[in-house]
Amino acid sequence: MSAAEVLLERIHQDGEIKGQIVKVDQFLNHMVDPVLVHLLGDDIAARFSNSSITKILTAETSGIMLAQAVALKLEVPFVYAKKKRPITMPEYFAAASYSFTKQESTTLYVSREVLDQEDQVLFVDDFFAKGSTLKAIEEILSQAGATLVGAAVIINKSQRRDIEAILTLDDLHATVSN
16 A cells, blocks of 8 residues: 555544644554554655755644655755754754644754755655745745755645645545545
């Protein structure tokens, strides 16, 4: 079975789809099934295996497991943008982001020590909804002078087709109505 088929089966078994809301708490973003995450990471990594990626970048928290799986497969480091700046991060890049799921604004921080202008970056996350997180990541990459090679998510809930996704909201709704 493909990663998309396994994910669809898991969503129907242990998740829920209500319009724009896709509940995957039992296997992706609260309790995590590491075997599933690695399967999803392998799928995304395969899509970018011919790219010159030097780092994977995601936002804290739900994207971390996927970023690690993709980074492991591509054999590159991953970085996660933090939602709170620790005192150990005196120099940083920062940009504002709005969470559709949590209905709140936050600032994302990346240390200047882990990102620079030579980096070719793949952004990965669990969901793509309104694009606020990606917009913040693009701002951070611009500040660093780094290059965004691509963006990939587990589920794309938007109509944007330049985001690599294992499933789209249309895929999910098609299976619900069948």
